[in-house]
Amino acid sequence: MLLIHCPYCEEDRSELEFRWAGEAHIARPENIAAISDEEFAEFFFLRNNEKGLTYERWRHIHGCGRFFNAARDTVSDRFLMTYKAGLPKQPIPVASKAAAIAEEKTVETWEATEGDAR
Amino acid sequence: MADFAMPQRVLPMTGFHGGSSVVRLEPAAPAGRISLRAKAEDVSALSGSLGVDLPTRPKTSASANGRTALWLGPDEWLVIDESESGLMTAAANSGVLHSATDVSHRNTAILISGPGAEAAINTGCPQDLSLSVFPVGACSRTLFGKVEVVLMRTGEEAFRMEVWRSFSDYAFGLLSEGAKDAAL
Numbered sequence A: 001m002l003l004i005h006c007p008y009c010e011e012d013r014s015e016l017e018f019r020w021a022g023e024a025h026i027a028r029p030e031n032i033a034a035i036s037d038e039e040f041a042e043f044f045f046l047r048n049n050e051k052g053l054t055y056e057r058w059r060h061i062h063g064c065g066r067f068f069n070a071a072r073d074t075v076s077d078r079f080l081m082t083y084k085a086g087l088p089k090q091p092i093p094v095a096s097k098a099a100a101i102a103e104e105k106t107v108e109t110w111e112a113t114e115g116d117a118r
Numbered sequence B: 001m002a003d004f005a006m007p008q009r010v011l012p013m014t015g016f017h018g019g020s021s022v023v024r025l026e027p028a029a030p031a032g033r034i035s036l037r038a039k040a041e042d043v044s045a046l047s048g049s050l051g052v053d054l055p056t057r058p059k060t061s062a063s064a065n066g067r068t069a070l071w072l073g074p075d076e077w078l079v080i081d082e083s084e085s086g087l088m089t090a091a092a093n094s095g096v097l098h099s100a101t102d103v104s105h106r107n108t109a110i111l112i113s114g115p116g117a118e119a120a121i122n123t124g125c126p127q128d129l130s131l132s133v134f135p136v137g138a139c140s141r142t143l144f145g146k147v148e149v150v151l152m153r154t155g156e157e158a159f160r161m162e163v164w165r166s167f168s169d170y171a172f173g174l175l176s177e178g179a180k181d182a183a184l
């Protein structure tokens, strides 16, 4: 079972208590009526869908109920850090970055096991 | 004569009993409950008028004057009154901005006790319930099988599980199975 650290409950809790809530740090335009259709599409619909390090919003929906931010590696599924909602994008601690890179080398992704064989 | 026309109170889980040689399960008595939301600066005024200190640390609770306040989130509490009365009035009398919703009849509770209580709950709950991590007085909103519950440890071998009344049948049934497993 994957454990996720909730910055409000201040402890690791089961992934069952959490819900993913999309990409983090997307600022709503200050005057949404003034932006063009293209800018609206960019803000509203388009997401980076990064492979690797990504910043996401998560919600401890069956715990404290709070939204928070998480840095997660979408390849290894490892949570590198979590922090409270409202804080600016936080740099990844060096130690967990190194651990994630080390893990990436051993993780069995489709690309690692199948991709090159084709 | 007019008894037919009088509304009868039907409690969820009336007559339910269950457990095993190591777990005792029983429906809790009816209680008054509010779901309370407030900002940090208003906590002391609310604590004063409720007669119980709203806890501000995660996973903690406080009890006084027949009332128990359970921390659910940074600005959210479940307050339980054994006497079934006065919580809404007490919150209103605080004079500070808050949101209080009477959920007395939305929730019901199951009391789980005995040396196998921890194991019975862990059949459907992912939290670490060992005494060092979840001590007496600890509480948390969490999951039990498919339903959301609020769990509180009331003694070394005793828990209270607050559950929505329409889910209580399911929760009691799953706990009964867990109680049997805990006795194996």
Ligand SMILES: [Zn+2]
Residues within 6 Å of the ligand: A006, A007, A008, A009, A010, A060, A063, A064, A065, A066
């Ligand atoms: Zn939480």
